[in-house]
Structure formats: structure tokens, C-alpha cells
Amino acid sequence: MKCKNCGNEFTPVRFNQKFCFDSFCVKVWIELEKHKQWKTKKKILKNELQTLPELLKLAQITFNKYIRKRDKGKPCISCEKPLGAKFDAGHYFSMGGHKSVTFDEDNVHGQCVTCNQHKHGNLIEYQLGIQKRIGADRLIELHARAYEVKKWTREELTEIIKTYKKKTNEL
Numbered sequence: 001m002k003c004k005n006c007g008n009e010f011t012p013v014r015f016n017q018k019f020c021f022d023s024f025c026v027k028v029w030i031e032l033e034k035h036k037q038w039k040t041k042k043k044i045l046k047n048e049l050q051t052l053p054e055l056l057k058l059a060q061i062t063f064n065k066y067i068r069k070r071d072k073g074k075p076c077i078s079c080e081k082p083l084g085a086k087f088d089a090g091h092y093f094s095m096g097g098h099k100s101v102t103f104d105e106d107n108v109h110g111q112c113v114t115c116n117q118h119k120h121g122n123l124i125e126y127q128l129g130i131q132k133r134i135g136a137d138r139l140i141e142l143h144a145r146a147y148e149v150k151k152w153t154r155e156e157l158t159e160i161i162k163t164y165k166k167k168t169n170e171l
């Protein structure tokens with residue numbers, strides 16, 4: 001085995017040993033290990049320091065990406081025009097007022113930009129479209145869920161991000 005620092009041949013005594021026992025090489029080796037550990041620690045810290053709004057934002061991005069992939073090729077939930085390459089994940093019950101169904105698959109559907117952004121969700125037509133898409137029974141259940149009071153926790157949001165990354169990949 002050749003030392004990673006000085007290049008001299010040596011006999012490793014441990015699996016994966018890449019430095020010889022020269023005192024300077026040992027020093028280099030220790031510094032490198034310290035640096036590696038610090039990098040891992042920094043990564044963990046960064047994760048822990050992510051604020052709740054940051055997590056919420058990331059969860060929304062991840063969830064909406066899943067919805068857009070799920071609804072690709074379907075018509076707009078409101079106006080029934082074919083969805084182009086660029087379309088939104090439109091919420092039937094708004095995100096601001098109905099936190100409990102922000103990440104509810106029945107509440108969010110592929111919607112054209114015109115309906116979502118220029119017609120404020122085009123809700124009257126959305127109601128007709130969603131009833132057609134998920135059926136009256138599921139719509140009634142969605143209505144019930146939409147009025148539950150909900151405050152998302154870090155753990156739940158982290159779980160949502162994980163789940164929907166996985167679900168998007170599996171589609």
C-alpha cells in the first residue's frame with residue numbers, strides 16, 4: 001500500500017488505512033478525519049436549523065411536483081382544456097385558509113395557468129371538475145377534512161417531503 005501523503009510503501013494494520021505511520025502523515029490523516037466529521041456535523045446542524053416555513057415551502061414544492069407528474073396528460077381540472085407542458089398544481093381549498101388539506105391528493109389537481117393564476121382558481125368550474133374527477137362521496141369527505149384545524153410539525157413536514165419524493169419517483 002502506498003501512503004496517500006508521502007507516497008512511501010507501508011503495510012496497513014487497519015482496513016482502509018491510507019496513510020503510513022510517519023508522524024507527519026499521521027497528523028495529515030487526523031486532520032482529514034476531523035474535517036470529515038465536521039462536514040457531517042455541519043450537515044446535521046443545517047438540517048436541524050431549517051425553519052418551519054422553510055420546511056413548509058419545501059414540502060409544498062415536493063408535493064406539487066408529484067401532483068403535476070400525476071396529472072400530466074389530463075385536462076385542466078376547471079376548464080377541461082388540455083394541459084400544456086407548463087401547468088400548476090391548483091388547490092380547491094386554498095392553502096392559506098385550509099392547512100389541513102394542503103397536502104391532500106384529492107384537494108390538489110393539475111390546472112392550467114389561466115385558471116389558476118388569472119381566474120383565481122376558477123372555483124365554480126373547479127367544483128364541477130373535481131366532482132367529476134373524484135366523485136361526490138370523496139368530495140364530501142374532502143369538505144369535512146378541509147375544515148379541520150391543522151398545524152404542521154417539523155416531523156410531519158419532513159415525512160411529507162420524504163414520502164412525495166418517493167411517490168414522484170415511483171410514478
Ligand SMILES: [Zn+2]
Nearest residue numbers: 003006020025
Ligand atoms: Zn506517509
Ligand SMILES: [Zn+2]
Nearest residue numbers: 076079112115
Ligand atoms: Zn383551465
